[in-house]
Structures are given as C-alpha cells and as structure tokens.
Amino acid sequence: MTLAPPVTETPAPPVIALRGVGLTYPGPPPVEALRPGDLVVRRGEFVTIIGPSGAGKSTFLNIIGLLDRHTTGTYELDGIDTGPLRDGDRTALRGRRVGFVFQSFHLLPHRSTWENVALALVYRGESRRERMAKAEHALRQVGLEARMHALPTTLSGGERQRVAIARALVGNPSLLLCDEPTGNLDSATAGSILGLIEELHEGGMTVLVITHDPAVALRGDRTLEIRDGLMTEGVAA
Template sequence: MKALPDGPLALPEGASKPPVIEFRGVGLTYPGPPPVEALRPGNLRVESGEFVTIVGPSGSGKSTFLNIAGLLDAPTSGTYMLDGIDTGALGDAGRTALRGRRIGFVFQSFHLLSHRSAQENVALAMLYNAVPRRERLPRAREVLQRVGLGHRVDALPPRLSGGERQRVAIARALVGNPSLLLCDEPTGNLDTANAQTVLRLLDELHQDGMTVLVITHDPQVALRGGRTVSIRDGALSERAEHPEAIT
C-alpha cells in the first residue's frame, strides 16, 4: 500500500500546488443486472482556495459525486487525485486515513451528540487523528471561537439554535485542518436567517483560504460559489444551469 504524507505535500521549489480535487475520467457504475451508471466518466478540477457549488435535480448523481469526492466510495473508472495523491493506489486503510486528514464533512443533519457540550462534540472528532488528549479541548475551543461560538462552548445541542448547531458541525469539520470542506445541503434544515449566518461563515472561511465545495438544491446557495458545476443524468458539466432548472 502506498504510504501517505502526514502534512501538506512537499513540493519542489517553483512547483505549483496540485488541485485539491482532480477527476480524470472518473465514473461509477453499479453492477447489475442491469448495471446502473450512477456517474458518467468525467473530468473536474477544484483548485486550492476555490469555492465551488454542485447543483442538479434529485436523482442526478449528486450523492454519488459526494461519496466519491469524500472517499466514501471508490470510482469504477478513471483516476481521482486528492491533493496530488492517487486515491486509487490506496487500500481501504489508506483511504480512511486520507479522508480523516484531508476532508471535513458538513451535512444537512447536524449529527451532534445531545448529551455532550459543543466543545466536547468538536473534540470527539480528534479521537482518531492522533491528537494528544490534553490538546483536544483547547483546540475545540479555538475552532468554536473561529466560527463565532466562543460563548457557547459549554452548551448542549438541545440548547442551541439550528444555526448554532450547524456552526458546531462546521467547527467539528474544521478542527482537523482539512484541505477540503465538503458540504452536503448545509442549509437544508435551517430557516432563512440561520441559513444566511451559515453561508456568511462559509464565505469567511473561503476568504481565509479554505477550499469549499457545496452540494445544494438551492439556487441562492449555488450563487455563493465562484463557479458552479451541474450534474444531470450522471454527467458533470461546467455550465451552470438556470436556477429554475435546479429542482
């Protein structure tokens, strides 16, 4: 199994940084009968520091794309490079380690433990990242301050608003210093005011240099990206669809 680098890739002097995501003919077909082509072979580059939104109707292949980009599923064709690392050359353990170090996930559902404080929920994300126990709570507090929740570190999730819970989830995704923040419908469970708060936070993280990829049904959320990629019938396209076509 190919060894993984521990930190950011060491590049020769003068070399450019590799894209965070690079799909080279990546596709996924589920075996039959009959076989189902969930994602057609396609190409995609997401450079470091970009904010990209992914749109498409229900059943278009967005979930399949998310699972491949997040190293939850392996493609059946093509090559997926993450931070310049060929993910197809790794075994299951290597892919899991790479996912844990390089990707932070934010989902529509917050997936917080109701009996643990905000700080403890964030600290739990470091259990499997070899972070010494004494460093977990201070790091969790620091990242909660970064997302504007320094005053809520001891609050239990039932005492938090929906927007606050999503910000805790974002803090949990950020605490491992990932290369990529991968968000799946991050405002889907929020009212308008809380959704705007979360979107402003994503904008701020992007402005600070974070690579952000958001999968969404919402045309207004899609407009936050520097560019939009559409998926329809399993095919990736760099041409954004009109908002009324995203259903």
C-alpha cells in the first residue's frame, strides 16, 4: 500500500512586505519624503508607528494605503506587487484590502449611521439589502447596532469614531490602518476606542496605528519609529 504524501499548506504571505521602499518628490530640488526601508507585517500583528510632525508618517500611511506611489523598492500587499498596478486596479485593491480610520471622522451629517457605513460598499455592485446587512454587522462589531438609524450629529465623539471604524470594517479588509484615531477624543473615550481596536486585533485583524502619543504606541505588539524620513524598529511593547 502506497501512502500519499502529506499535504502541506502554503503559508499566507505577509499583509505588508516593503523592500527598499521610499518616496522622493521631484524637484527642483527633489525631496526625499521617505527614505528606502524594509518592513514586514504579518497577519494578525498590531504595529504602532510613532515620530514627530513632518517626520514622514503621513507619507508612510499614504504608501501603505495605496494613496501615493512609492518611487523606489517594492511593496506587496497580501502578496500582490502594487508597483505595476494601474490606478483603477490600485483603487480596487485598496477598497478590498484596506480599511481607514482617521482622526477626523469624515461622516456625512445628513446620512444615517448605517448609510455612512454602507457607502463604503456602493461601488461593489451589491444590492441595498446586502449593503444594509453588512453595515448592521459592522455596527454590531463596534457595539452600535442600536444606533443604526441615528444621524452623526446626535452621536458623541466616541460613537462617531466607532461608526468610522465600522465603515472601515464593512468591506472585511486585510488591514485596519488608523491615523491618530484618538486625537480628537478625551482620555476616557480614547481609552474606549483603543480597547475596541485591541479587541479587533485579538479577533485576528491586522492593525497599524499611527500616533504621536507614546502611551498609545505601547498598546501595539511592536513599534516602528519614523524620523527624518527613516523607518527604524522601536522597542517592542
């Protein structure tokens, strides 16, 4: 009797793999906004990014979020080389794989909570019923299913940020990319939002949080510092 060889699963690629990635804006004179660097973020990691204003954090976020193109190196998102992609393909990949949470909530004031969340799905060709079901699920993830039909103007700052997080989650992304997500919140509400982000991470979500607050940075598994456009690995939390 001949036994079949064991089936080995191919390991999933990292969510983020940067190799020599940098960005230089053309001049004159040219400006090196992000110096070439390497970074690997594996599925389920929680990485925080710190650095002073003007250090290159926003440039880093824009590259990772496929808002800007890197000018050197290679960037793979979920194993997909993003460099050769055309603009439309980059937009589609960003919509499927990256959820954004910003310091400002960017909610439409005259749209209900579920409509704000469901708007992230409009260009996927899904029916209104499908969008509403997914928006309800995302709002349940952040504890706001009871506020589905409320307007953002009736919500607290913490609730508005939870809606923004639900909007980021509704498309089931590979990566949750947060830019100063507690910057507009008081300390108690900020703690609640950070707790929610940690719960999402514990559920398997890959999370990157950009912050200027060292206390927030310590909440991650490891910390990356960006200073003068150079990425360096910080002290693990």
